[in-house]
Amino acid sequence: MTSGQQNSNSGNNIAAAGLAVRALATRELVRFFRQRTRIIGALGQPLIFWILFGAGLRGSFQAPEWAPAGMTYQEYFFPGIVVLIILFTAIFSTISLIEDRREGFLQGVLVAPIPRFSIVLGKLVGGTLLALIQAVLFLAIGPLLSLVGLAPAMQMDWSFGGVVAVAGFLILVAFALTALGYLIAWPMESTQGFHAIMSVFLMPMWLLSGAFFPVPDSGWLSWIMRANPLTYGVAGLRQLMYSGVEVTNSSQLPDVRMCVLTMFLFGLICTIIAVWMTGRRKSADQR
Amino acid sequence: MIDISELTHYYGSHCALNSVSLTVSSGSILGILGPNGSGKTTLFRILSTLYPVQQGQVTLVGISLTKDPAHIRHKIGVTFQAPSLDPRLTVEENLRYQGFLYGLAGNRLRDRIRELMQRLKLSDRLKDRVQSLSGGMQRRVEIAKGLLHDPQILILDEPSTGLDPGARIDLWIYLQQLRDESGMTILVTTHLMEEAERCDQLAILDRGVIAATGSPEELRSSLGGDCLTIKTEEPAQLQERIAADFQLSFQQVGNSLRLEAPAGHELLRNLVEAYPEEIQSVALGKPTLEDVFIARTGHQFWGAETE
Numbered sequence: 001m002t003s004g005q006q007n008s009n010s011g012n013n014i015a016a017a018g019l020a021v022r023a024l025a026t027r028e029l030v031r032f033f034r035q036r037t038r039i040i041g042a043l044g045q046p047l048i049f050w051i052l053f054g055a056g057l058r059g060s061f062q063a064p065e066w067a068p069a070g071m072t073y074q075e076y077f078f079p080g081i082v083v084l085i086i087l088f089t090a091i092f093s094t095i096s097l098i099e100d101r102r103e104g105f106l107q108g109v110l111v112a113p114i115p116r117f118s119i120v121l122g123k124l125v126g127g128t129l130l131a132l133i134q135a136v137l138f139l140a141i142g143p144l145l146s147l148v149g150l151a152p153a154m155q156m157d158w159s160f161g162g163v164v165a166v167a168g169f170l171i172l173v174a175f176a177l178t179a180l181g182y183l184i185a186w187p188m189e190s191t192q193g194f195h196a197i198m199s200v201f202l203m204p205m206w207l208l209s210g211a212f213f214p215v216p217d218s219g220w221l222s223w224i225m226r227a228n229p230l231t232y233g234v235a236g237l238r239q240l241m242y243s244g245v246e247v248t249n250s251s252q253l254p255d256v257r258m259c260v261l262t263m264f265l266f267g268l269i270c271t272i273i274a275v276w277m278t279g280r281r282k283s284a285d286q287r
Numbered sequence: 288m289i290d291i292s293e294l295t296h297y298y299g300s301h302c303a304l305n306s307v308s309l310t311v312s313s314g315s316i317l318g319i320l321g322p323n324g325s326g327k328t329t330l331f332r333i334l335s336t337l338y339p340v341q342q343g344q345v346t347l348v349g350i351s352l353t354k355d356p357a358h359i360r361h362k363i364g365v366t367f368q369a370p371s372l373d374p375r376l377t378v379e380e381n382l383r384y385q386g387f388l389y390g391l392a393g394n395r396l397r398d399r400i401r402e403l404m405q406r407l408k409l410s411d412r413l414k415d416r417v418q419s420l421s422g423g424m425q426r427r428v429e430i431a432k433g434l435l436h437d438p439q440i441l442i443l444d445e446p447s448t449g450l451d452p453g454a455r456i457d458l459w460i461y462l463q464q465l466r467d468e469s470g471m472t473i474l475v476t477t478h479l480m481e482e483a484e485r486c487d488q489l490a491i492l493d494r495g496v497i498a499a500t501g502s503p504e505e506l507r508s509s510l511g512g513d514c515l516t517i518k519t520e521e522p523a524q525l526q527e528r529i530a531a532d533f534q535l536s537f538q539q540v541g542n543s544l545r546l547e548a549p550a551g552h553e554l555l556r557n558l559v560e561a562y563p564e565e566i567q568s569v570a571l572g573k574p575t576l577e578d579v580f581i582a583r584t585g586h587q588f589w590g591a592e593t594e
Binding site for chain 2: 012015016019020022023024026027030031034035103104105107108109110111112113114115281
């Protein structure tokens with residue numbers, strides 16, 4: 001085979017993979033919009049949490065030292081809820097992987113002549129887009145609630161550059177969390193198993209990410225929270241959302257570049273493992 | 288077109304396929320006939336590239352399955368026993384995404400979908416959600432899905448599962464059309480004798496071992512003459528008495544005794560006269576594929592499952 005042929009072959013392979021990713025990702029979106037209840041679950045519950053916790057914990061909240069003056073608990077909680085929405089969406093879209101396996105759709109995909117990474121990417125791109133859509137919806141709805149008194153006035157940066165940076169970072173977080181969900185869901189045979197993992201691993205991961213309460217200065221809790229990759233997702237989002245406002249530098253909030261790098265590496269590692277798992281052909285896999 | 292030699296597959300310590308060898312020539316329908324648990328689905332999954340080849344050699348369209356499964360995936364169409372359609376999507380969406388997975392797009396894909404839907408008489412259901420279709424229609428869409436990229440080999444796992452008799456007949460007419468008009472090589476697994484009868488070649492699979500191969504006609508005539516089945520309450524006892532009185536060795540299968548004999552009607556008369564009390568009923572007939580299965584494996588078709 002000449003090198004020219006090889007080049008055109010690898011070009012074809014990339015085109016084929018691109019088409020496959022597009023097909024699988026589009027399917028995720030089409031399915032999502034045909035199941036109205038999923039939208040309510042992924043967006044409604046976080047919205048209610050935000051309003052109720054925001055109102056209930058207002059009195060006992062002590063703003064961390066980096067926070068801009070006058071930050072209420074509900075405002076503190078706002079980026080945390082955005083990350084919760086992304087987490088929920090990532091969970092829902094990777095649970096569909098278990099359903100695809102059970103309902104049979106996955107076997108058709110597995111015998112298709114596409115590189116295994118495109119199966120993973122199709123799911124991850126689909127999940128990321130869904131998470132982004134819902135997070136952006138919430139980012140738009142949340143501040144509007146202050147008009148009816150359900151939310152405080154917030155001091156976020158709504159400049160064009162700020163919004164683009166936030167959206168870019170949200171894509172990174174959504175991709176990483178969907179990849180994490182993928183490698184949890186891939187070996188699972190039932191959705192119940194996934195729910196168990198969700199309550200003992202994914203929810204605590206979110207609770208200990210600085211989304212719900214600030215990272216303490218010392219103690220065992222602070223160590224767990226610092227080791228949690230999602231802490232960097234929440235911290236990065238906070239700083240990008242408040243980039244126009246005074247955020248005091250503090251050991252409690254890692255540097256934005258550090259946050260981006262951590263999320264990127266976390267997503268990359270999860271994706272690599274997911275691709276590896278998908279490429280393995282095991283006799284027990286499709287039983 | 289399909290070349291399998293000494294294929295062996297284990298699940299842990301359980302041997303699902305034991306040194307299976309088969310050849311299928313181009314443009315014919317091969318049926319893998321066996322009861323549940325005989326290993327036919329394992330064989331199907333290896334051929335469709337879902338399971339790895341553990342031991343042995345498999346060559347499809349001249350390509351080794353061990354060396355280049357990705358290339359083989361282009362050449363084969365696969366129809367699963369369990370539905371692989373997304374019920375929440377329309378027929379067209381299912382087929383379109385399938386086309387994308389096989390590198391088809393644009394006009395070429397649209398024309399191909401239209402052509403297949405016409406041939407399978409589904410043109411008016413393109414915009415309907417799959418979940419609103421009858422079982423027979425869903426199965427036809429499954430087959431269309433497997434044929435979309437114009438494969439050289441079509442592999443089907445128990446394709447008539449969940450189909451009513453009418454839809455089953457339609458399915459087979461269509462498979463035979465595919466063979467005749469497109470020269471497609473088709474491999475189909477089944478546990479139904481009537482389906483096995485329609486195949487060009489059959490391989491009888493029992494507990495992971497190929498018990499017999501040949502065309503349905505060859506297999507039946509290999510038994511020779513008529514097939515005599517006696518129902519009795521004491522099969523072992525009667526078997527011994529017949530052996531002593533007639534020098535004939537009947538095979539005991541469950542509660543009955545059976546034998547292939549060249550002139551069954553005479554034997555039938557003699558036996559009924561000799562043991563009027565012991566014999567509950569007698570059946571005489573040309574051998575069926577079920578008889579072939581019993582003769583070659585020594586047990587009933589559905590008996591193996593429970594052991």
